[in-house]
Amino acid sequence: MIKFHPSEEHLFHYVTGDLSPAMLMMVGTHVDMCSQCQRHVQHIEEDLAQKVFGQRQLPAEFAAANDSFADDAMLARIMAQAPQPTSMVMDKSPTELVLEGKRFQLPATLARNHHRIGHWHKLIGQMWRAPVQISGEDVLTFIYMAENTRVPEHTHKGNEATLVVNGVFNDETSEYRDGDFVFLDGSVKHTPQTRDEDCLTLAALDAPMHFTSGLSRLLNPFSSLFFK
Amino acid sequence: MQTVTETKTKRNIMSSAQPDDPEHAAALLALVATEQSRQAFSELFRYFAPRLKAYATRQFGNEQTAMDLVQETMTNVWNKAHLFKPDRGSASTWIFTIARNIRFDFLRKNKHRQHDLSADELWPVLAEQNESLDDDYALDDDLLMQQLAVYCEALPKAQRTVIELIYVAGKSQQEVADALGIPLGTVKSRTRLALQKLRELIQSDD
Numbered sequence: 001m002i003k004f005h006p007s008e009e010h011l012f013h014y015v016t017g018d019l020s021p022a023m024l025m026m027v028g029t030h031v032d033m034c035s036q037c038q039r040h041v042q043h044i045e046e047d048l049a050q051k052v053f054g055q056r057q058l059p060a061e062f063a064a065a066n067d068s069f070a071d072d073a074m075l076a077r078i079m080a081q082a083p084q085p086t087s088m089v090m091d092k093s094p095t096e097l098v099l100e101g102k103r104f105q106l107p108a109t110l111a112r113n114h115h116r117i118g119h120w121h122k123l124i125g126q127m128w129r130a131p132v133q134i135s136g137e138d139v140l141t142f143i144y145m146a147e148n149t150r151v152p153e154h155t156h157k158g159n160e161a162t163l164v165v166n167g168v169f170n171d172e173t174s175e176y177r178d179g180d181f182v183f184l185d186g187s188v189k190h191t192p193q194t195r196d197e198d199c200l201t202l203a204a205l206d207a208p209m210h211f212t213s214g215l216s217r218l219l220n221p222f223s224s225l226f227f228k
Numbered sequence: 229m230q231t232v233t234e235t236k237t238k239r240n241i242m243s244s245a246q247p248d249d250p251e252h253a254a255a256l257l258a259l260v261a262t263e264q265s266r267q268a269f270s271e272l273f274r275y276f277a278p279r280l281k282a283y284a285t286r287q288f289g290n291e292q293t294a295m296d297l298v299q300e301t302m303t304n305v306w307n308k309a310h311l312f313k314p315d316r317g318s319a320s321t322w323i324f325t326i327a328r329n330i331r332f333d334f335l336r337k338n339k340h341r342q343h344d345l346s347a348d349e350l351w352p353v354l355a356e357q358n359e360s361l362d363d364d365y366a367l368d369d370d371l372l373m374q375q376l377a378v379y380c381e382a383l384p385k386a387q388r389t390v391i392e393l394i395y396v397a398g399k400s401q402q403e404v405a406d407a408l409g410i411p412l413g414t415v416k417s418r419t420r421l422a423l424q425k426l427r428e429l430i431q432s433d434d
Contacts, residue, residue: 052324
């Protein structure tokens with residue numbers, strides 16, 4: 001049972017495509033895993049479609065300025081094309097992520113973007129990280145924590161979103177399992193840790209420029225692990 | 229089936245239903261998909277194209293870009309109508325998601341940034357999804373597993389245990405070594421020998 005979901009605003013902007021690339025991947029992956037948010041997304045799509053197409057009469061000023069639209073040139077151009085019933089089939093990309101001999105089944109959004117997943121690097125202790133290469137200011141990265149691993153206490157200058165892909169982790173306030181989506185702003189201090197189970201998470205972090213500079217690396221050694 | 233749809237559409241046209249009636253719009257899309265009906269597509273176009281243009285003009289504030297979005301969206305409706313699945317949502321929602329995807333790609337098109345996400349990678353609205361094909365894969369996997377299980381019976385017990393732990397239980401070689409209390413090197417050599425033996429068994433059977 002998923003307890004933590006993206007906000008209404010996140011879901012809305014996921015549907016319109018107006019989030020950062022990293023957050024689109026995060027919210028999309030949560031939606032893959034969460035039937036409740038799938039229904040929610042569908043409602044938002046229906047509402048927006050209704051807004052765009054619902055009015056029976058076009059607004060008068062628009063209809064007037066739009067007489068040229070009736071000349072049907074575009075309609076003829078489109079129908080001049082032979083329909084292509086057999087168009088491209090999506091490549092069957094791998095749907096698994098392998099680390100240390102463990103296999104993780106990837107939700108659809110991540111599976112479609114398998115080619116973006118970089119190599120695993122060992123961080124401190126029993127933690128690994130693999131970057132997901134997408135453009136944009138945010139950093140998107142897989143973080144894997146083996147059993148009984150603790151992340152040193154840290155804060156973030158920006159926002160941090162974490163999604164549990166597989167497993168379970170705890171912090172001071174709660175326990176997070178498969179599909180749980182946690183959004184923390186910069187003020188929150190937390191110490192994620194695993195107990196008897198390991199945990200694969202996907203994390204998106206704001207990366208303001210000063211965050212990666214030499215001085216803040218010294219001040220916050222943990223950040224240098226993520227922002228390579 | 230087809231004739232039923234056709235009759236219904238004709239009745240709807242006569243009752244002057246508009247494509248803002250979801251059932252009517254779905255029936256028109258079905259006619260475009262099954263027989264490339266120009267009449268059905270024209271009706272969809274006359275309803276959706278001006279509304280798409282109003283939407284796109286608001287989004288881009290540029291008439292030319294707006295017209296490009298209308299053309300690309302409606303071209304997809306013409307070519308990909310067979311991908312519309314009435315049980316998953318209404319025709320207007322489907323057309324909206326196509327337009328959303330095209331807008332998303334338009335906004336990134338001129339930036340030429342490395343590693344840009346494409347709309348298809350986020351929302352596979354127009355991916356050819358053949359569920360029966362997926363089921364076939366699943367069936368093949370099952371058959372393959374059953375056949376492999378038969379071959380595995382022929383392996384020496386020590387090798388079979390290692391193969392089962394790695395390929396069925398999904399353990400790493402190190403975990404298998406720990407679980408069985410044997411050196412990692414032994415796990416590796418048993419795996420290698422077992423895979424070699426399986427290959428020989430499968431080839432001799434063909």
